[in-house]
Amino acid sequence: MTTHPPDHTTLGELRASGHEHVPVKTEIRSNLLARLAAGEPAFPGILGFDETVLPQVERALLAGHDLVLLGERGQGKTRLIRTLVGLLDAWTPVVAGCEINDHPYAPACVRCQRLVEESGDATPVAWRHRSDRYGEKLATPDTSVGDLIGDVDPIKVAEGRTLGDPETVHYGLVPRTNRGIFSINELPDLAERIQVALLNVLEERDIQVRGYTLRLPLDLLLVASANPEDYTNRGRIITPLKDRFGAEVRTHYPLVLADEIALLRQEAVLEWPGVPVVVPDHLVQVVARWTRLVRESSQVDQRSGVSARFAVAALETVAASAVRRAAVTGEASAVARVCDLPSVVAASRGKVEFEATEEGRELEVLHHLLRKATADAFRALLAGSDLSGLQGQFDDGATVETGDLVPAAVLLGSLGTIPGLAELLRRLGIEQESPGLAAAAVEFALEGLHLNRRLAKDEVAGRTVYGG
Numbered sequence: 001m002t003t004h005p006p007d008h009t010t011l012g013e014l015r016a017s018g019h020e021h022v023p024v025k026t027e028i029r030s031n032l033l034a035r036l037a038a039g040e041p042a043f044p045g046i047l048g049f050d051e052t053v054l055p056q057v058e059r060a061l062l063a064g065h066d067l068v069l070l071g072e073r074g075q076g077k078t079r080l081i082r083t084l085v086g087l088l089d090a091w092t093p094v095v096a097g098c099e100i101n102d103h104p105y106a107p108a109c110v111r112c113q114r115l116v117e118e119s120g121d122a123t124p125v126a127w128r129h130r131s132d133r134y135g136e137k138l139a140t141p142d143t144s145v146g147d148l149i150g151d152v153d154p155i156k157v158a159e160g161r162t163l164g165d166p167e168t169v170h171y172g173l174v175p176r177t178n179r180g181i182f183s184i185n186e187l188p189d190l191a192e193r194i195q196v197a198l199l200n201v202l203e204e205r206d207i208q209v210r211g212y213t214l215r216l217p218l219d220l221l222l223v224a225s226a227n228p229e230d231y232t233n234r235g236r237i238i239t240p241l242k243d244r245f246g247a248e249v250r251t252h253y254p255l256v257l258a259d260e261i262a263l264l265r266q267e268a269v270l271e272w273p274g275v276p277v278v279v280p281d282h283l284v285q286v287v288a289r290w291t292r293l294v295r296e297s298s299q300v301d302q303r304s305g306v307s308a309r310f311a312v313a314a315l316e317t318v319a320a321s322a323v324r325r326a327a328v329t330g331e332a333s334a335v336a337r338v339c340d341l342p343s344v345v346a347a348s349r350g351k352v353e354f355e356a357t358e359e360g361r362e363l364e365v366l367h368h369l370l371r372k373a374t375a376d377a378f379r380a381l382l383a384g385s386d387l388s389g390l391q392g393q394f395d396d397g398a399t400v401e402t403g404d405l406v407p408a409a410v411l412l413g414s415l416g417t418i419p420g421l422a423e424l425l426r427r428l429g430i431e432q433e434s435p436g437l438a439a440a441a442v443e444f445a446l447e448g449l450h451l452n453r454r455l456a457k458d459e460v461a462g463r464t465v466y467g468g
Contacts, residue, residue, distance in 0.1 A: 005091045005127030005129070006091060006093075006127060008093070008125060009124065009125055009126075010121060010122055010123060010124060010125055011104045011116065011119075011120070011121050011122070011123040011125055012120075012121025012122065013125070014093055014104055014105075014125050015121070019093065021103050021105040021106060023219050024088070024179055024180065024181070024219050024220055024221055025061075025064040025221055026064075027087075027088060027089055027092075028061055028084070028087045028088065028221060029061060029062055029064065031087045031088070031089070032058060032061055032062060032087050033062070035087075036058070042054070042058065042086075042087065043057070043080060043083040043084075043086075044083060044086065045079070045083065045266065046076065046079065046080055046083060047254070047259050047262050047263045047266065048252075048253075048254040048255060048256075048259035048260075048262075048263065049076075049080070049251070052252065052255070053080070053249060053250075053251050053252070056247065056249045057080070057249055059247070060246060060247035060249065061084075061087070061221075063246060063247070064246070065245070065246025065247045066202055066221060066222040066223065066244070066245050066246050066247075067223055067224075067245060067246060067247040067248070067249055068187065068223070068224040068225070068226055068237070068242075068245045068247075068248050068249070069081065069223070069224070069225045069226070069249050069251055070225075070226050070227070070228060070248055070249065070250050070251065071225075071227070071228070071250060071251030071252060072227060072228065072253070072303075072304070072305030072307075073227065073304070073305050073307045074253075074305065074306070074307020074308040074309050074310065075251040075252060075253055075305070075307075075308065076251065076308065077185075077225040077251055078136075078183070078185055078225060080251070081136075081181075081183045081223050081225065082134070082136075082183075084134075084181050084221070084223065085130055085131060085133065085134045085181060086130070088130035088133055088180070088181070089130060090129065090130055091127045091128070091129060091130070092127065092128055092130075092133065092179065093125050093126070093127055093128075094125070094126050094127070094128050094179070095107055095112045095115065095116070095123065095124070095125065095126075096123075096124035096125060096126040097124070097126075098111070098112050099171050099175075099176060100171055100175045100176060100178040100216070101128060101133070101176075101177075101178050101179045101180065102178070102179075103179065103219075104116065104123060104125050108178070108216055108217050108218075109216065132180075133177070133179065133180030133181065134177070134180055134181050134182075134183070135173050135174070135176065135177030135180065135181070135182045135183070136182070136183045136184075136185065137173050137182075137183070137184050137185070138185045138186060139184055139185060139186045139187055139188075139189040139190035140189060141189065141191060143190055143191070143194055144194065145172075145194055145197045146170075146172060147172055147173060148172045148173055148174050148194065148197060148198070149172045149174055149175070149197050149201075149207050149208070149209060150169050150170055150171045150172040150175060150207065150209045151169070151170055151172070151209065152168055152169065152170070152209070153168055153169065153170035169209050174198075174201055174207065174218070174220070174222075175207055175216060175218060177220055178218050178219060178220055179219050179220065180220055180221075181220065181221045181222075181223065182220055182221070182222050182223070183222075183223045183224065183225070184198075184222075184223075184224045184225075185224075185225050186225065186226065186227070187224040187225065187226045187237055188226050188227065188236050188237050192236075192238050195237065195238050195241050196238070196240075196241075198222075198241060198244075199240055199241060199244060201218060201220075201222060202222060202241070202244035202245065203244050205217055205218050205219070206218060222245075224245070228303075253295060253305070253306075253308070254308075257285070257288055257289065257292065260288040260291065260292060260311065261281075261284055261285060261288045263308060263311070263312075264284055264287060264288055264311055264312060264315050265284065267308070267312045268312045268315040268316050268319070269316055270315070270316065270319045272323055272334075275323055275326065275334055276332075276333040276334065277319050277322060277323060277333075277334045277335075277336075278322075278333065278334070278335045278336065278436065278437065279315065279318060279319050279322070279336045280335070280336065280428065280430065280437060280440050280441070280444075281428070281429050282377060282381055282428050282429075282440075282441075282444050283318060283336050283337075283338070283340075283341070283440070283444075284315060285377045285380070285381070286338075286341065286370075286373050286374050286377045287311055287314050287315045287318065287341075287344070287373075288311060289373035289376050289377055290311075290314070290344075290369055290370050290373035291306060291308075291310055291311035291314070293369040293372060293373055294306050294310070294352060294366070294369055297365065297369060298355075299354060299355055299357075299358045299361075299365050300352055300353065300354055300355065300365075301353040301354060301355055304353040306351070306352060307351065309351070310348060310351045310352065313344075313347065313348065313351065314344040314347070314348050317343055317344045317347045317348075318336045318340045318341060318343065318344060319334070319336055320343075321336065321340035321343045321404055322334040322335055322336040322337070322340055324404075325340075325404055325405055325406075325407070328405055329405065329406075329407040330407075331407055331408065331409075331436065333434070333436055334436075335408065335434070335436030335437055335439070335440050336440065337402075337408075337439060337440045337443045337444075338374065338440075338443045338444050338446075338447045339402050339403050339404045339406070339443060339464060340404055341370060341374065342367070342370070342404075343404065344370070345363055345366045345367055345370060346363065348366065349362050349363060349366065352366070371451060374444075374447055374448070374451060375448065375451040375452065378444065378445075378447070378448030378451065378452070379448075379452075381427060381428060382424075382427055382428075382445065382448060385420075385423070385424065385427055386420055386423070387420065387424070387445055387449060388420075389418065389419025389420040390415075390418055390419070390420065390424070390442065390445055390446070390449070391449060391454060391455060392419070393415055393416070393418070393467075394455060394456075394466070394467035394468075397467070397468060398467050398468075399465050399466065399467040399468045400414050400415055400446070400465070400466045400467055401414065401460075401463055401464070401465050401466075402443055402446075402463065402464050402466070403462060403463035403464055404462075406463065408435045408436045408438070408439035408440075409435050409439075411439045411442070411443065412435060412438060412439055412442070415442065418442060421438065421441075421442070424441050424442070424445055425437070425438065425441050428441050428444070446466045450466065455467065456468050
């Protein structure tokens with residue numbers, strides 16, 4: 001990527017360089033085709049959409065269509081929209097000082113037209129990086145036409161301009177993103193009378209401000225996100241506006257467990273300055289499976305969905321529980337264990353909408369699904385493993401106490417020598433043995449044995465006792 005803008009600073013220098021002016025959608029199309037031909041990812045960081053959503057987005061962009069992404073909360077709609085900026089050229093020329101980023105070859109506003117006419121090849125040229133060519137607005141009920149399109153600027157009128165002068169207009173967010181990409185999040189939340197103001201932007205590619213005879217041709221890609229209409233009762237997309245979007249693309253939650261896990265690893269913040277933190281893969285899988293079970297549960301309101309942020313926050317809470325234990329007990333590193341999982345239930349309760357019939361049972365439902373997720377992960381990872389050596393530690397009625405404040409060394413010390421520990425670590429993909437990782441593996445095995453009714457377990461004063 002070019003880190004510095006070209007050296008051309010006047011219109012004459014720009015012409016001499018051979019620069020060509022192309023519309024934004026043509027620019028995006030060319031860059032997308034180049035990435036596809038080179039086998040490079042067109043939308044870096046987007047997981048789980050490769051075979052479903054992304055091909056539809058690619059076709060829409062190649063067709064030069066404005067598009068709306070439709071899907072439940074937390075499906076990565078905004079994240080996907082923001083990656084579109086990477087399909088713009090690294091740098092683009094604009095008339096210096098222009099509020100709406102006019103191209104020097106085709107000035108649209110009155111100010112730039114006059115400047116080019118008067119200065120000719122001496123017209124000053126500035127360069128805008130693609131990161132500055134993206135605009136975004138969260139649709140809220142108080143959004144006005146002035147916010148999006150523009151309005152009369154009383155300051156400019158007070159300076160002596162007449163009301164009929166187009167230069168008295170204060171441009172809104174959409175024209176200020178001219179020659180770029182503009183995104184409207186949660187479009188149905190925009191009042192219907194405000195949505196009408198976007199009709200001309202999508203079809204005629206111009207704007208109208210109050211009673212002005214003002215035709216301002218815009219060059220931009222308009223992208224919107226929305227929740228399905230059966231969930232968004234706050235508003236709707238008016239039919240004429242829906243008709244003007246060239247493509248509607250449905251998003252979804254990760255379809256396979258591997259994508260869910262990869263998304264968690266990518267998005268969760270599991271690093272603290274000065275504190276080594278490890279969340280073993282088997283616990284990441286438990287959180288991913290739990291999220292999918294909650295998402296599929298008949299006790300959860302399916303119309304609202306269960307956001308990816310639910311899983312991310314849960315995994316971060318598990319890591320935080322391990323950090324807390326390390327701080328209290330003085331352990332050198334924080335390694336998450338099964339005893340940290342229950343902490344996510346209370347923390348995640350507010351992120352899920354339950355059916356009305358489940359009122360008062362929310363925590364019970366989440367705890368039940370977490371236990372099921374742990375059992376499913378145990379069967380997937382350790383099915384067929386010989387855990388008789390570990391289970392044999394309890395044949396004579398012995399017990400082992402663990403909990404979110406029990407150090408790994410204490411847990412392992414109470415078990416003594418564990419037959420088959422190396423194989424257990426190998427099955428869980430743990431390559432470097434340490435007390436923390438060994439304790440995490442053993443505790444996962446103990447919980448799995450309990451959930452499969454092969455080992456007793458009691459909850460005593462906030463601590464867990466296996467065996468007996």
